[in-house]
Amino acid sequence: MTAVVLSAHSLYRFFRAGEEETLALQGVTLEAEPGEIVAVTGPSGSGKTTLLNCLAGLDEPDGGTVRVAGERISHRAERERSALRSRHIGVLLQSKNLVDHLSVRDNIALVQRLVRGRRPVPAEDLLEQVGIRDRAGALPRQLSGGEAARAGLAVALANAPALVLADEPTGEVDGETERRVLALLREHASTGTAVVVISHSRAVAAAADRVLRMRDGRWV
Template sequence: MSDVVREAALKSEAGLSARELYRFFRAGEEETLALRGVSLRVRPGETVAVVGPSGAGKSTLLSCLAGLDEPSGGEVRVGAVRVSHRPETERARLRARHIGVLLQTRNLVAHLNVRDNVRLAHSAVRGRPAVSAEDLLEQVGLAGRAHALPRQLSGGELARAGLAVALANSPGVLLADEPTGELDGDTERLILRMLRDRAALGCAVLIVTHSAEAVRIADRVIALDDGRAHDVSA
């Protein structure tokens, strides 16, 4: 599929889907099955929370959905385009243009200030970014911290700066791994409100979380246990 056709397919059928995802890890003679046939869909404008105990496979699932890791079986699609089982360079290009990822370990380059981190994410976008770095930092309440390095930010500021980077490409899909795990209540509510705002604009949002507040604001909840997924929204 050509780049032009792929871009058109992504725009015409937004959203995220995964079908029968399996992920094996092998260490010597030991084999761990982290994902066992996980299927899910996140529609445009929908917020889905993925919950489960530690070790259930939540972060592995998010990495496969983002194209950061390859599933051992099954496939991931953004819109009509398959993201999985492609060379890393192709997955990275698709991710940079269409998927925003907010990682638990944050997604900031240590030697760049906040504004330049956002501009670096902008550099992967074709043409002029939809939102400037300055506007994004204003939206997350960091306009006055644009020149600060990551090590100079508080935990709440790091979370907001990471979200600005994840939103820099105006993604159709936004994946967040424990985005409010170490935040105070006010900052947690701010981050979750921004995630809901992106969904209201048509973004497909998936949150891996232990937060009761994140579960409360989700449209659907998927429980992951021992590598298997169950929709528990009903």
């Protein structure tokens, strides 16, 4: 087992739209150890989602490297990044990680089929943990915002990932559900998972081991 689950070094990301250039990430370095929950906060447009996308291998940084569980995920073909993501990372983005035409149960099964050599946690158990066991047969569009957020979390945890990357996982849930989600993340962290979570919630910051603040693509 590697000492750090996530090692992102000196990440840069530029976006160009016509004449305008945005420096979304300006040399961001981040490491996370097994068992650690890191909260990332900062104003709108500061680069948080861009960072998470680069960490997840959903986007390529223009400079710098990302390693997850000892394997480099940056600067690789999309297919390779996708395979590494299935193997090591649970991703919960604001855009949601549920496939529309599959039930919640089948969304979990889909993620678990991509991972070999690990015994999957039964879908019902994952859904019990997030408190929506009775919604296993529902389609994503039949879920409330809070239920969809919890289903997304169950899917993010379905591959028993070394690293969980979550963008506002408690943005749409009530206080009680937020506590439940945080307890669940802590439980997974205690088994060695590292968690990086973007959030403006005070409860999330209080539950985290470290809180990092971003502004204009840099830590402040």
